[in-house]
Amino acid sequence: MNNSNLQKSLKKYFEIDFGDKRLRERLLMFVESRFKHPDKSILGSSSCRSQAKAFYRLINNDKLDITKIINSVRAETLSRMCGKVLLIQDTTEINLHGHKKTEDIGYCSNITRGIRVHSCIAISPEGVPFGLLSQSYETREEAKSPLSKHEKSLLPIEDKESFRWIETLINSTVEIPKGVHFITICDREGDIYEFYSEAIKRGEDFIIRAVQNRRTDENEKILTKLREAKPIDKVMIHIPRNSRKNIPAREVEMEIAYAQVNIIKPTKIKDKQIAPQLSINLVRITEIKPQKNEEKIEWILATNLPLSDNSSVMEIVEHYTQRWKIERFHYVLKSGLGAEKIQQRSYETIKPVLLIYSVIALYILSITYMSRVLPDLPCTIFFDDDEWQYLYRIIHKTKKAPKTPYSISEAVAYLGELGSYKRAPSDGPPGVKSIWNGLLKLYIIMDALVGQG
Numbered sequence: 001m002n003n004s005n006l007q008k009s010l011k012k013y014f015e016i017d018f019g020d021k022r023l024r025e026r027l028l029m030f031v032e033s034r035f036k037h038p039d040k041s042i043l044g045s046s047s048c049r050s051q052a053k054a055f056y057r058l059i060n061n062d063k064l065d066i067t068k069i070i071n072s073v074r075a076e077t078l079s080r081m082c083g084k085v086l087l088i089q090d091t092t093e094i095n096l097h098g099h100k101k102t103e104d105i106g107y108c109s110n111i112t113r114g115i116r117v118h119s120c121i122a123i124s125p126e127g128v129p130f131g132l133l134s135q136s137y138e139t140r141e142e143a144k145s146p147l148s149k150h151e152k153s154l155l156p157i158e159d160k161e162s163f164r165w166i167e168t169l170i171n172s173t174v175e176i177p178k179g180v181h182f183i184t185i186c187d188r189e190g191d192i193y194e195f196y197s198e199a200i201k202r203g204e205d206f207i208i209r210a211v212q213n214r215r216t217d218e219n220e221k222i223l224t225k226l227r228e229a230k231p232i233d234k235v236m237i238h239i240p241r242n243s244r245k246n247i248p249a250r251e252v253e254m255e256i257a258y259a260q261v262n263i264i265k266p267t268k269i270k271d272k273q274i275a276p277q278l279s280i281n282l283v284r285i286t287e288i289k290p291q292k293n294e295e296k297i298e299w300i301l302a303t304n305l306p307l308s309d310n311s312s313v314m315e316i317v318e319h320y321t322q323r324w325k326i327e328r329f330h331y332v333l334k335s336g337l338g339a340e341k342i343q344q345r346s347y348e349t350i351k352p353v354l355l356i357y358s359v360i361a362l363y364i365l366s367i368t369y370m371s372r373v374l375p376d377l378p379c380t381i382f383f384d385d386d387e388w389q390y391l392y393r394i395i396h397k398t399k400k401a402p403k404t405p406y407s408i409s410e411a412v413a414y415l416g417e418l419g420s421y422k423r424a425p426s427d428g429p430p431g432v433k434s435i436w437n438g439l440l441k442l443y444i445i446m447d448a449l450v451g452q453g
Contacts, residue, residue: 009382013076013131013359018063026058035360036443038337038436059349066352070135073359077122077131078177084125086322087133087184089168091118092330094354095340104347106139114340115139115347117354118164120172121329121362122182126373127322129329129362134172136164137351153268157194165190166198173204183207183305185323191302193266197274200304207320210282210302217262217277226284226300231255233310234288237317239297240324249428252297256317258283258307281307285317325365328432332361336436367412368435375409383411390446394418418442 011028018024033055037045046052058064093108094115108114120134138161145152157163169184176182184204186195188211199206213223239252264277280302287297301320307313333339337357344350367382379388388411389401395414409429415438416430430438 009363013073014069015076016068016072018065018068020063023058023061023063026054027064030055030058031356031360034337034356035363036440036447038360039440041343059344059353064352066355069352069355073132073355074134077133078175080130081122081177081180081182083180085130085180085182086123086125086319087120087172087182088123088323088326089118089120089165089172089184089186089190090323090326090330091116091164091189092334093117094334096342096350099343101345102347102350103345104139105350106141107143108139110144115350115354117358118168119326119329119358120168120184121326123322123325124373125319125322126369127325128369128373129325129365131362132355132358134168135355135358136168137347137354138164139347156271157192157269162189162192165192166195169195169199169204169206170202173202181205183319185320187323193263193269193278194271194274196263196278196280196302196304200275200278205303205305207301207303207305207316209320210300214263214266217264220261222261222263222282223300225261226257226259226282229257229259229284231257231286232313235285235314235317237285238321240321253288254285254297255288256283256285256310256313258313260307280304283307283313283316325369328365329358329361332364332432332436333357336364336432337361364432364436364439367408367415368430368432371409371412372429375407377408378405379408379411380405381408386446387442390449391415391418391442394442394445415439415442 014024014027014031016024016027033045042055043049043052046055093112094117095108095112096102096105096114097112099105099113105113105115108116116138118136119132122130122133124130152160157166165186173182173184182205184199184206186206186208188209190208191211193214195208196206210222213221215221216225234253234255236251237254238249240249258281260279260281262277262279265274281304283301283303285299290296299317299320301316303316305312305316307316337360339354339357342350342353344353370377370381383391388405391411391414392401392406393399395417412430412435416434417438418441419430419434419437421430421434
């Protein structure tokens with residue numbers, strides 16, 4: 001299992017010169033260890049106590065510069081990008097409330113100790129991740145701000161927590177390769193006037209879930225205006241599964257409307273360099289027949305992309321539906337890799353571990369969604385000969401493996417089955433939980449077989 005395709009693929013994200021070759025090699029060993037044994041502690045996933053001690057020294061080594069790691073991860077992500085790329089931003093809270101011995105941990109919410117992690121992931125329009133472009137961390141010193149809501153609203157944007165959306169826009173869109181068209185996508189927290197102003201000034205495209213009922217130059221409210229607009233068409237939209245509410249994925253009939261408006265700068269924004277008004281396009285998509293006892297689905301999207309016809313409107317909607325991939329990313333990060341179980345003694349040593357886990361989480365997502373978008377690719381893009389051969393033998397209960405590699409879609413189906421996916425015809429392809437469980441069992445079995453040999 002040494003030098004597996006997994007290690008070869010992941011190590012490209014960590015081509016880092018720390019000035020210490022051993023430190024880099026130890027980092028690669030740590031990445032592979034965490035991928036293969038995410039359910040175990042660092043000690044439990046190590047081959048021996050000396051290796052565990054080496055991993056702990058790695059995490060606490062001052063030379064393990066998180067900026068260098070982020071830059072390396074970003075460079076590898078950029079090298080994989082081509083054509084149109086969706087840059088999806090979002091924040092997740094890492095709950096560390098029970099970690100009483102961890103130093104320097106403040107609050108990630110009004111009651112919970114932890115870290116807020118804000119990420120920008122790059123994916124194809126079909127939903128296959130290229131990798132991580134940006135990640136930042138913050139922990140509040142106090143559970144609640146001493147300022148009132150009104151006082152906070154009057155602060156310059158640079159002094160607000162919401163500035164992370166603009167900062168990430170700037171950081172994630174530098175040095176984009178030529179020929180790549182990137183579109184930043186954010187949920188409702190990104191509905192910030194200063195964000196629109198910065199993006200338009202920089203000539204960068206965006207799609208943002210609008211929730212603020214902003215005023216136009218014609219003294220109209222944008223949400224009210226769009227809700228009163230006559231729908232132009234009806235379409236069927238695939239709505240991803242809502243794991244929080246236990247609602248399965250489904251096809252929903254929806255109606256669409258759109259308009260171009262000029263929004264005016266809120267009076268509370270005193271910065272004279274912020275444009276007094278901005279021209280944006282709005283798209284409204286609304287569920288026609290909501291499910292019983294369920295709130296009607298409505299998205300109002302703000303964008304600077306052109307709306308020339310129905311197909312261009314639908315393309316914007318389809319791009320926005322890919323935003324849920326970052327929810328899957330957070331799900332794998334926390335539920336699959338146990339980010340909230342990281343046992344480190346300080347805020348500074350937790351951050352590089354979170355970053356490494358994030359790269360691994362996106363790798364798992366890549367395996368899952370590549371198999372759906374390009375199912376006929378050979379499984380060798382992710383697995384070495386030992387891995388795909390053992391996987392075949394385990395599933396088919398045979399001592400003989402095929403001489404030629406099978407497809408990535410077959411490999412993912414086998415992983416899903418190994419990860420307790422039922423493979424019923426109505427279930428669709430395996431999800432990320434089945435994939436990470438399948439990978440975990442595969443490596444456990446391989447470790448056992450290698451130990452016997």
